[in-house]
Amino acid sequence: MTKTALITGSTSGIGKAFAEKLAYENYRLVLVSRSAEKLAAQAGAINEKYKCTIHTIPMDLSIPGAAQQVFDAVKQLDLNVQVLINNAGFNEAGRFSDTNMNKESEMIQLHAVYTTEMMKLFLPDMVANGYGRILNVGSTGSYIPCPYDAVYAATKAYILHVSKGINAELKWTGVSVTVLCPGSTKTEFAAKAGIEDTLLFKLFVMDAKKVAEIGYKAMQKGKSSVIAGIYNKLMVFSSKILPAAITNTLTMKMLKSRL
Ligand SMILES: NC(=O)c1ccc[n+]([C@@H]2O[C@H](COP(=O)([O-])OP(=O)(O)OC[C@H]3O[C@@H](n4cnc5c(N)ncnc54)[C@H](OP(=O)(O)O)[C@@H]3O)[C@@H](O)[C@H]2O)c1
Known part of the structure; x- marks a missing residue:
């Protein structure tokens, strides 16, 4: 039976790479942006390349x-979603006193509220059917408080915590929630946030296709979280052992130094 995957933020970057991957893997797609x-x-x-059904x-x-x-x-389309990828997101970066509160409210709504509501709505059918995979896209920022990108x-961080808590509740149900935590990735994301020429987006930038592959594998295995790439793993590990003052200084340098 053909499985259905719903992917948000599919028209660019990591979401686009997810859409290609799931089409390649023979899923029926529901794309949202x-x-x-x-x-x-x-x-x-995608239809021309993979001949799959797309809504x-x-x-x-x-x-x-x-x-x-x-x-x-x-529901109107009479579809049952087996794979849900909550990927749509954006960044409003800068000093908190200067950033746009409306944008930040939209970001809180999209990243935190919307993602939570999607899990609330789609999980019951998945559990009833004994199978489901949810992937929520976090960030290395899920682990590291970020001056100049605090909100x-x-x-x-909310996405990581809520997903891990829910995933633990789902043991033995055949359903899992995975958080993919990318670091800097080559997409439209940085330019939209005006941070494309910062150190953060000039060093160790990963390819969106590679990041989606890592997320797809972790999701299929039912892992609770995965950090994309060795450099990002090291960065998160360092933030756990270094004093907060040093991590804050390094994070600020990465986000403020223009190249
Ligand atoms: N790129 C990075 O360095 C990086 C690092 C860590 C985490 N992430 C996370 O990865 C995810 C994907 O980002 P990306 O790098 O692929 O960015 P991207 O290239 O800018 O793509 C973002 C996608 O989300 C959609 N989108 C944005 N706001 C939306 C809204 N309000 N409603 C519906 N769709 C919306 C966009 O489409 P429309 O504009 O057409 O709606 C687009 O398809 C995000 O959650 C981001 O926080 C990215």
Whole structure:
């Protein structure tokens, strides 16, 4: 039986790489992001290459109630989702006193509230069917408090914690929740946040396809979390053993030094 995968933020970067990977693996796709045009173009291109069934749901997921609307749209299509990838996200970086609160509220809504609501809505069917895989995209910031990116990192810390707690409850159900924690990855993300010329995005930047492969493998194995790449693993490990003052200074340098 063909399984169905729902991927948010599929039109660019890591989400786009996930969409290609799941199409390659023969899934039926439900792709969600804001731009209807980009979704239509993406569905056409993937269908031409992999001949798989693709549904698209154009929606701004940072608007309250979006998760229920996505769930209702999936039910209207009479689909059962076996794989749910909550990937859509963005960054509002900078000194907290200067950043835009509206953007930060949208980020909290999209990363924390929306992701939680999607799990609440899709998990019951997965548990009832004895199988399901959820992958939520976190960040190395899930582990490291980030000066000059404080709210973003805090939303990603929330994703890590809520996902790990829920995943532990799901033991023996056939359902798992995995958090993929990428570090700097070559996508549109940094340019949209105006941080593409910082040290953080010039050193050890990973390829989106590689990051999605790592997430896909961890999700299929039912792992609770995975940090993408050796450099990012080392960075997270160092943050656990170094004094907070040193980690803060290094993080600030990475986010503030322009190259
Ligand atoms: N790139 C990195 O260095 C990096 C590092 C750590 C974690 N991450 C995380 O990885 C995930 C994917 O990011 P990326 O690097 O692939 O970024 P990206 O290239 O900017 O792609 C983001 C995707 O999310 C969609 N999206 C953004 N806001 C949305 C909204 N309000 N509603 C619906 N869709 C929305 C975008 O499509 P539309 O604009 O058309 O809606 C796009 O498809 C994010 O959660 C990000 O926090 C990225």
